[in-house]
Amino acid sequence: MAPARRPNPEKTAHAVLERMAIHGVPVPVDRIAKDMGATLRYSPLDDELSGMIFVKDGRPIIGINALHHPNRQRFSIAHEIGHLEMHRDLITEKVHVDKEFRIELRALRRDAASALGTDIIEIEANRFAAALLVPDFFIEKALASRRFDIDDDAPIEDLARQLRVSKQMLEYRIRNLPKR
Numbered sequence: 001m002a003p004a005r006r007p008n009p010e011k012t013a014h015a016v017l018e019r020m021a022i023h024g025v026p027v028p029v030d031r032i033a034k035d036m037g038a039t040l041r042y043s044p045l046d047d048e049l050s051g052m053i054f055v056k057d058g059r060p061i062i063g064i065n066a067l068h069h070p071n072r073q074r075f076s077i078a079h080e081i082g083h084l085e086m087h088r089d090l091i092t093e094k095v096h097v098d099k100e101f102r103i104e105l106r107a108l109r110r111d112a113a114s115a116l117g118t119d120i121i122e123i124e125a126n127r128f129a130a131a132l133l134v135p136d137f138f139i140e141k142a143l144a145s146r147r148f149d150i151d152d153d154a155p156i157e158d159l160a161r162q163l164r165v166s167k168q169m170l171e172y173r174i175r176n177l178p179k180r
């Protein structure tokens, strides 16, 4: 079987932001999910569970761990939106469960060793989430003002606060910026 053409997660995230006319941060991921027709459900889950998604009768349902830090919940929502945008056939009538945030963060890296099966869709959803939460327009502005110095913690922390993402997530996004 020939390998299927894969979506470009960064371009897909950019297109979603354009479609929803979002030009500011923090990116309202809950509003994006709702505008896509999804229902968000927050419930207390085991700590290793970050989120889940499935589409039932054409209606997407996103489950989020109510016990997690809000930044982590935002990442989980963005990750699930990525599945909805890019992998809809895989989540229809079949619950997709996401575990272990640390593994997900590692999977954000382009050089991640895993290249088969579900790992590909997780990497794509993570790249989508990073590009959605840290939009191109924001990065370009910050780069223009030379505020991205990976060795200097304070500006990164400040940017992460504005974006309402973890510092770690922002660093991954900066390190994995598409070449231009």
Ligand SMILES: [Zn+2]
Pocket (backbone or CB within 6 Å): 079, 083, 096, 097, 098, 121, 122, 125
């Ligand atoms: Zn996933």
